[in-house]
Amino acid sequence: MTGGQPGGGQPGSGQDVAAAPPEALYVHVPFCVSVCPYCDFAVVGGAAARGPDNRIASFLAALRKELELRAAALDARWGSAGGPGRPALGSLYLGGGTPSLLAAEDLAGIVELVRARYGLAPDAEITLEANPGPDECGDPAMLRAAGITRLSLGAQAMDDATLKTLGRRHRAGDVAVAVDAARSAGIPSVSLDLLYDVPGGSVGGWMGTLESALDLEPDHLSLYALTLDDPEAEGLTGPTGDHLPTSRGARRWRDAARLDQDEDRAAAMYHHAVHRMAEAGYDGYEISNWAKPGHESRHNLAYWDRRPYEAVGPGAHAFDGATRRWNAARLDGYIEALTPPDRSPGHLPPGGGEAIDAAMAAAERILLGLRTARGIPASAALDAPLADQFGWALTAELIEVTPDDRIVLTTRGRLLSNELFARLV
Secondary structure, three states, X not given: OOOOOOOOOOOOOOOOOOOOOOOEEEEEEOEOOOOXXXXXXXXXXXXXXXXXXXXXXXXXXXXXXXXXXXXXXXXHHHOOOOEOOEOOEEEXXXXXXXXXXXXXXXXXXXXXXXXXXXXXEEEEEEEEEEOOOOOOOOOHHHHHHOOOOEEEEEEEXXXXXXXXXXXXXXXXXXXXXXXXXXXXXXXXXXXXXXXXXXXXXXXXXXXHHHHHHHHOOOXXXXXXXXXXXXXXXXXXXXXXXXXXXXXXXXXXXXXXXXXXXXXXXXXXXXXXXXXXXXXXXXXXXXXXXXEOOOOOOHHHHHHHOOOOEEEEOOOXXXXXXXXXXXXXXXXXXXXXXXXXXXOOOOOOOOEEEEEXXXXXXXXXXXXXXXXXXXXXXXXXXXOOOOHHHHHHHHHOOOEEEOOOOEEEEOHHHHHOHHHHHHHHO
16 A cells, blocks of 8 residues: 655655665465456466455465565564564555455454554554455455444456456446445545546446446545556566566457557546545545545555555565565465475565666655655655656646645546656656
């Protein structure tokens, strides 16, 4: 998955790059019953996720080992969790994949291990991603007992035809059932993910999807344009890459889907969402995210505030304010490194990393800050990389300066943010 930014400073602050202990932890669970054709996450499905030969137990053993090794490294660098040099975590995010496929007792065990080795603030946000289907959502009452405070449901669409097109296993009616069950279990915050600009979609259909979602009164909505990247072409699928190769079937699906996407239609869908969500009382606090007051994703705000976070699991990314690190996406390599077949002690999984220099940090602060509704200080317009593009962006009505001297994206700017961001990096 607010507040200050240790080590990196607020956007435009001019502070030097410096490392700091994590304020959040991401745990990647790489299992799905089936893998959707548009998905680029580090995910394995089928027999690896279910059945007598599933890999869940071996993954959990490796995950627990990585949690211990990463915690030991933090202990050595910053001191024990909860001490003066290393505050307890404000958020824990269990993402995937479909973490709700794990047994509730295993989820509870992860939470307790994190609490013991990383510390969890008394009011920590603990998020779990889940699919709405009855055989994938888990037992909300047991999830609540395990410590989950926020449930993020991958609805993606609210009609059966679109769900079938997207390769989803659940049906539209399952979303309402999942939301009701989460409410009955006392989970404090419920979020829905929806996709727009999907194959066969229309503006009218998107309007209906949004209304169906709003009828359920979720606390939070994430609305994402369907993106169909090619991780192999981008060189992200090698032995230490953070993506897995795309299957032939998924590649064919994407090739066909791209032909049915339309930038103008996507813009109309987003523009409608901006106005409709505001009418419904949701704050668009980030380009793709809307929340009722107090239900913003605290974990994701840590990313957008450029605050340090730890991460474990295949393909997971971590950031300490000065360096980025990622684990390789391949499950076999992950398990073998941490829990070797010869029963040797094991070691951290393969992956990669990069150091962040001052220029890169300045660009990140601006790009990430502009994604949020509060934007960045107007003083950032005087410094690189925004200084050279500020006049153009202002004239093009992509940004505006608020009465309290903040630079924020306009709705047009949110629609064209990729063009603006490309000029800044």
